[in-house]
Amino acid sequence: MVADNLKSILSELPTGVKLVAVSKFHPADDILEAYNAGHRRFGENRPQEFAAKVAELPSDIEWHFIGHLQTNKLKLVLPYASMVESVDSRRLLEAVEKWGSEHGKVIDVLLELHLGAEETKGGFTEKEIEDILSIEHEYPHVRFRGLMGMATNTDEESVVEADFSRIEAFKKRLDKEYDLPDFTELSIGMSHDWPIAVRHGATIVRIGTAIFGNRNY
Numbered sequence: 001m002v003a004d005n006l007k008s009i010l011s012e013l014p015t016g017v018k019l020v021a022v023s024k025f026h027p028a029d030d031i032l033e034a035y036n037a038g039h040r041r042f043g044e045n046r047p048q049e050f051a052a053k054v055a056e057l058p059s060d061i062e063w064h065f066i067g068h069l070q071t072n073k074l075k076l077v078l079p080y081a082s083m084v085e086s087v088d089s090r091r092l093l094e095a096v097e098k099w100g101s102e103h104g105k106v107i108d109v110l111l112e113l114h115l116g117a118e119e120t121k122g123g124f125t126e127k128e129i130e131d132i133l134s135i136e137h138e139y140p141h142v143r144f145r146g147l148m149g150m151a152t153n154t155d156e157e158s159v160v161e162a163d164f165s166r167i168e169a170f171k172k173r174l175d176k177e178y179d180l181p182d183f184t185e186l187s188i189g190m191s192h193d194w195p196i197a198v199r200h201g202a203t204i205v206r207i208g209t210a211i212f213g214n215r216n217y
Contacts, residue, residue: 100141
């Protein structure tokens with residue numbers, strides 16, 4: 001089932017849009033099924049679960065960390081993550097820079113823009129992101145690769161469309177105002193709204209349920 005679902009989604013994704021198969025809450029066997037079908041890019045959001053799967057699964061997997069990352073859990077994630085998609089506070093950014101400096105590593109990150117209407121969602125304001133990019137040279141151990149965002153959790157397509165349109169426009173503005181050649185990624189879109197995200201410039205989509213089925217809590 002996993003391999004078939006994966007093949008179906010990949011057949012619909014435009015060339016150049018990267019798929020992060022969101023494997024959180026799913027067992028290593030499910031990930032292996034997708035891996036054996038040729039997929040290499042997976043997303044996790046809990047540090048302990050992430051570290052356990054890294055130890056159990058093949059070493060050539062490109063892991064994306066996509067959840068809220070507490071500063072005291074960096075050692076479980078940063079040695080192994082190809083990208084941290086969910087840098088959502090200046091405090092976390094400073095901690096990632098400090099860890100990178102101490103370990104001689106440059107960490108690829110996306111800055112999470114607070115998009116949806118829910119106050120519980122994390123992320124930066126547009127002004128905060130601009131402030132960070134204006135001093136990006138102060139973070140030599142962080143490589144700013146782009147933006148991440150989640151649309152409002154709603155069935156109203158027009159609301160989701162408006163959220164993604166806003167982040168697309170913001171990304172284009174940043175591209176014009178800042179000389180950041182690595183700042184190329186826009187990670188938006190999940191199982192229920194990824195086609196809308198693709199229409200609004202997504203370069204990464206994060207799809208879990210449509211590949212692996214309902215979560216195993």
